[in-house]
Amino acid sequence: MELPQSRFQSRLEFCPECGSVLPRPGPPSSIRCPRCSFGLQCSDFEGRTVRSSLEFNALEAGAGRGGGGAAPQEGPTVDRRCPRCGHEGMWFHTRQMRSADEGQTVFYTCPRCR
Template sequence: MQFCDDCGSMMKSRDGEMVCTSCGASVERDEDRAAQFVSTEAQSEDDVIETEEGANFEGKPTADDVHCDECGHTKAWYTIKQTGSADEPPTRFFKCQECGNRWRDYN
């Protein structure tokens, strides 16, 4: 992976040069260095987990071990987001399947 010297964003290989995905800066591709890089497949939409406040939770994984404080229902959709540093557990965001109440759980 190569990063832009101007803005620090990730660069992509395009037509023999490395192009910044953010500011558009480009540098000639160093073939010796390029041999060290590994290309991966593009991420599909199925791999993305929405965690923003207005995210649509329906159809996401379901938790059966929770309790909604608003209505007492015990099933909720959830998403996971790393809100702290990497050595801390992720935060689970829930949406009650009955009343739509939202809450979070810090593991």
């Protein structure tokens, strides 16, 4: 059986009339679009294969939540005393450790202690 004529070509998960995501088949073995009421019988999909894949990008070194990456060897300085050696002046860098709506975490590194 041929699929009904539609406005554009789409994947089987989407309505060929309006592009909305189609729901799962209902009890009478039919699929009806909730947006435009376009309808199909489940038998229209017999013999067709739906394949999907998910491809992840490789993480960059030091990317993500607090993982990896050493502190910078040099950087901007701030007038702050090192709690270990008492040296005045520390390097600092910031990193987004949690969600974007929270402030950045500031890391201090003593140039003498490292």
